[in-house]
Amino acid sequence: MIFREVEDRDLIAKARRGHVEAYNVLVSRWEKRVFNYLLRLVGQREDALDLSQDVFLKAYQNLKKLDDPAKFAGWLFRIAHNEAYSLLRKNRPEGEMTVEPKMAEASGGLFPIESTLAVRSALARLSDDHREAVLLKVYQGFKFEEMAEILSCPVSTVKSRLYTALDLLKQTLAPVNTGGAE
Amino acid sequence: MSCEIDLKAYVVGEATRQERGMVEDHVRGCQGCREELDRLNLTRAALVSLEDEEIPRRIAFVSDRVFEPRWWQTMWRSGPVMGFASAALLAGAILVHGFERAPFVDAAQIENRIESRVNARVVAAVNEAQAKQAAEFAKVLNATKLQREADLATFQQASEYYQKQMARMEVASNTGYGQ
Numbered sequence: 001m002i003f004r005e006v007e008d009r010d011l012i013a014k015a016r017r018g019h020v021e022a023y024n025v026l027v028s029r030w031e032k033r034v035f036n037y038l039l040r041l042v043g044q045r046e047d048a049l050d051l052s053q054d055v056f057l058k059a060y061q062n063l064k065k066l067d068d069p070a071k072f073a074g075w076l077f078r079i080a081h082n083e084a085y086s087l088l089r090k091n092r093p094e095g096e097m098t099v100e101p102k103m104a105e106a107s108g109g110l111f112p113i114e115s116t117l118a119v120r121s122a123l124a125r126l127s128d129d130h131r132e133a134v135l136l137k138v139y140q141g142f143k144f145e146e147m148a149e150i151l152s153c154p155v156s157t158v159k160s161r162l163y164t165a166l167d168l169l170k171q172t173l174a175p176v177n178t179g180g181a182e
Numbered sequence: 183m184s185c186e187i188d189l190k191a192y193v194v195g196e197a198t199r200q201e202r203g204m205v206e207d208h209v210r211g212c213q214g215c216r217e218e219l220d221r222l223n224l225t226r227a228a229l230v231s232l233e234d235e236e237i238p239r240r241i242a243f244v245s246d247r248v249f250e251p252r253w254w255q256t257m258w259r260s261g262p263v264m265g266f267a268s269a270a271l272l273a274g275a276i277l278v279h280g281f282e283r284a285p286f287v288d289a290a291q292i293e294n295r296i297e298s299r300v301n302a303r304v305v306a307a308v309n310e311a312q313a314k315q316a317a318e319f320a321k322v323l324n325a326t327k328l329q330r331e332a333d334l335a336t337f338q339q340a341s342e343y344y345q346k347q348m349a350r351m352e353v354a355s356n357t358g359y360g361q
Contacts, residue, residue, distance in 0.1 A: 020245040027241050035237040049238055056241050119232045137194050138229050144196055163190050166225060174224035 009069035016063050023063075027056050030073075033140065034080050040123060040135050041084045051087060055080045077140065078150045081132070088128055122172040130165035137162055185215050193222040 008029070014022035034055055039048035058079050066075050123131055136142045136150060147158045185208065191197045192205045209216040258264065 020243050024242050027243070031237050031241050032234055036234045039235060045235075045238065052237070053241055057243075060243065116232055119228050123229075123232075134229065138226065139232075141195075162194065166190055166193075166222060169229065170221050170225045173228040174221040176221070 008072055012069045023060055037135050038084055051083045055083050074146045074149055081150055122169050126165055129161050133161035134165045189219050193226050
């Protein structure tokens, strides 16, 4: 008997022919990543779970539209991005801005901060666009070009969002040590 | 910071090999950039320390037979399957044809039949050629005959003319005309 690793493209090909079980294997490979991306983006566990199910259902329904199976990850996260932003727009009234971190709160005198709570809090203070740039780059490892495709915006915008986000996070998670002056 | 060096691209893994080398060379001699790079690395380390959560409920889909395509629909929509089926059908037809019992063939009979057909064709061709030749000959003969009749008529006219001339000359000599 010969064992070989079944690749995503094999599963995609089978799922396209109506093999639900092949699609379930594909889901099991990606559900944790998609769920955590959505959880960090929308902030609510139940919402993230519901969105994850919607994302995988939409992906199954549109699997035949995926031109290149090698781009499945970017394509899946594009669906996730669209679903998440639909919810964020619905839940957040027009014009309401995300609270930007304040220097006084951000520095907090902790150096270095490794606490999970602190990281979550720092991410939560970012705007949705800035937070998403960090999630796609730092947690999902996408390249700038892939992020631009997922977010439907130029690479320059992606870079700008990520760099701004890193500056803001840096103020919280790695503040300048001023010898207790603050 | 006034240095024109992209530390963030370096930290998030977007810098090329050459750019990485430039950043590493630069921070050795620039304290401000070295501290900035340390802070960015700390920030990144803090971010990646956040572990992924397990999904509360696994996502799975079940097949609903009502909405599933029938076997022939699946087959019809699948190009490779249809291609394979066609090829298999063709191969089967060739195989059946190959094993089908061939009828008894008498070679001598076929040879005789071919020979008689060839002979008949040869005779017909010869007859046709002979008929053509006879027709040509008759045409030439007829033309010759007509020419001969025309020549005889000309000769007769010339002969009559000479006879008349001779008669005139004879009358003239008898009457002494011209003396």
